[in-house]
Amino acid sequence: MGELPEAFLVQILSLLEAQDAVKSSVLSKRWRYLWSSIYNFHFNDRNYNPVENFVSFVDHVLTHSTCSKINKFQLDIHNREWDIDSKISQWFSFAVDKKVEHVVLDDFIHLLKNPLTNCLYLCTLLEDDDIVRLLSGCPAFETMKLSFCVGCHRLDMASSNLKSLNLHSHYHLPLAGYGSLEIFAPHLQHLHISGELLRLKCRLVNVSSLVTASLIFTISCIPDSWDEDDIKEDSCHDYHQVFRNLVLDYLQKLSSVTELIIGTWLAETLFMMNLEGVMLPEFRCKCLTLKLFVTEYNLYGIASLLQASPLLEEKNESKDPPQVFN
Amino acid sequence: MVKLKSNDDKEFEVEEAAVIQSEMIKNMIEDGCATSVIPLPNIDSKTLIKVIEYLNKHINMGKAAETGEEDDLKEFDEQFVNMGWEELFDVIMAANYLNIHELMELCCQSAADRLKNKSVRAVREMLKITNDLTEEEEQEIINDAPWAFEGPEIDDTVN
Numbered sequence: 165m166g167e168l169p170e171a172f173l174v175q176i177l178s179l180l181e182a183q184d185a186v187k188s189s190v191l192s193k194r195w196r197y198l199w200s201s202i203y204n205f206h207f208n209d210r211n212y213n214p215v216e217n218f219v220s221f222v223d224h225v226l227t228h229s230t231c232s233k234i235n236k237f238q239l240d241i242h243n244r245e246w247d248i249d250s251k252i253s254q255w256f257s258f259a260v261d262k263k264v265e266h267v268v269l270d271d272f273i274h275l276l277k278n279p280l281t282n283c284l285y286l287c288t289l290l291e292d293d294d295i296v297r298l299l300s301g302c303p304a305f306e307t308m309k310l311s312f313c314v315g316c317h318r319l320d321m322a323s324s325n326l327k328s329l330n331l332h333s334h335y336h337l338p339l340a341g342y343g344s345l346e347i348f349a350p351h352l353q354h355l356h357i358s359g360e361l362l363r364l365k366c367r368l369v370n371v372s373s374l375v376t377a378s379l380i381f382t383i384s385c386i387p388d389s390w391d392e393d394d395i396k397e398d399s400c401h402d403y404h405q406v407f408r409n410l411v412l413d414y415l416q417k418l419s420s421v422t423e424l425i426i427g428t429w430l431a432e433t434l435f436m437m438n439l440e441g442v443m444l445p446e447f448r449c450k451c452l453t454l455k456l457f458v459t460e461y462n463l464y465g466i467a468s469l470l471q472a473s474p475l476l477e478e479k480n481e482s483k484d485p486p487q488v489f490n
Numbered sequence: 491m492v493k494l495k496s497n498d499d500k501e502f503e504v505e506e507a508a509v510i511q512s513e514m515i516k517n518m519i520e521d522g523c524a525t526s527v528i529p530l531p532n533i534d535s536k537t538l539i540k541v542i543e544y545l546n547k548h549i550n551m552g553k554a555a556e557t558g559e560e561d562d563l564k565e566f567d568e569q570f571v572n573m574g575w576e577e578l579f580d581v582i583m584a585a586n587y588l589n590i591h592e593l594m595e596l597c598c599q600s601a602a603d604r605l606k607n608k609s610v611r612a613v614r615e616m617l618k619i620t621n622d623l624t625e626e627e628e629q630e631i632i633n634d635a636p637w638a639f640e641g642p643e644i645d646d647t648v649n
Contacts, residue, residue: 168579172586172598179602186638190610190631193622211640221637 434465
């Protein structure tokens with residue numbers, strides 16, 4: 165490692181949590197000031213008590229930083245009793261001044277007042293207003309990634325220039341029963357929904373500018389849930405009706421996208437619709453990608469989607485390529 | 491096929507689709523400078539074999555991401571970085587020279603994962619760093635940022 169140029173050592177230190185990076189200063193003379201060039205800042209409070217130690221540590225790291233541009237700024241603060249909101253705001257300002265690219269937060273978005281320009285990852289409990297407030301403060305925002313967020317029922321992105329939304333596994337409260345999430349984002353161009361939505365009905369209210377859409381999430385049917393004994397077999401039908409309406413609505417809202425990626429859940433619902441002779445709206449999609457194991461169940465669903473897409477130029481299949489496709 | 495020559499004069503044939511994951515070689519090919527053998531004076535054959543193994547596995551990376559082979563690639567990557575420190579640094583240097591961004595990231599991440607939460611003593615031993623700081627200097631550094639050296643979860647094992 166002695167031979168490795170300093171730029172590489174800084175790259176490696178930047179991938180560590182801040183505490184490990186700073187600890188490297190005591191390795192040898194060569195390492196003493198290397199950490200001050202790190203461009204990712206990942207602070208975790210788990211080794212700090214009392215709060216003053218954590219605050220002193222973060223302040224120390226940020227005041228000694230020599231990097232001109234921050235790539236990633238991540239705060240993992242688990243101690244909810246700490247009253248350090250003003251400090252956190254100050255740290256955010258520092259990150260924004262250093263043109264931070266990615267902010268990763270599991271809370272404290274209410275403290276993000278400075279306009280961020282690029283990308284935000286959130287993994288938090290969200291209130292409906294949080295997103296509106298956040299976006300109105302950050303009009304230049306381009307990408308937002310919400311991962312394992314809990315709570316909010318409406319993503320209102322009407323006023324922003326947000327181009328890309330990435331939603332991975334979103335939960336509603338309470339976890340039992342169906343919840344709903346409405347996406348209202350008329351300027352959005354790229355929408356990617358993946359992971360597990362439990363029983364969340366995610367509705368696209370207005371996504372009229374979308375160019376690419378990727379719907380590879382899964383919604384559980386009630387009988388899939390833990391309280392399986394209480395559910396009568398025939399109640400399944402009602403939930404499937406909910407699925408069908410949801411998918412039909414997706415297809416209508418997405419009829420103008422040029423690139424569509426669909427996953428297993430959607431293909432299977434299409435199959436159910438196919439069985440019942442539901443007519444699909446016409447699709448202007450040019451590129452369709454399937455991210456699923458093709459089975460005899462979803463094959464017909466895909467076929468009906470293909471029939472509804474006269475402009476299709478390219479089709480990509482994933483995982484298990486189908487044998488028959490007539 | 492593109493021919494690469496290591497600094498110990500061994501030649502390797504690599505498919506163009508694989509080798510253009512190296513930005514450097516891609517540019518050479520585009521500029522018409524890759525007509526015969528491409529000499530790589532900074533890379534020995536042992537390291538080059540590793541790099542080629544990576545390139546061959548990662549052909550059409552984009553495609554793999556679309557076709558659900560990500561898990562397969564992930565497993566390969568995990569196995570791939572399972573190497574000693576010295577070898578890892580050789581691959582980092584080679585990946586940097588050849589400008590293979592993903593490989594560089596993979597190897598640096600592996601280095602960081604190995605250093606995570608380690609004690610100062612363990613890091614010195616792993617990276618074969620000779621401590622040239624006096625005891626006073628060392629104490630001074632610790633006093634500067636005592637909070638960085640705290641914590642119950644610090645790991646003293648070497649890997």
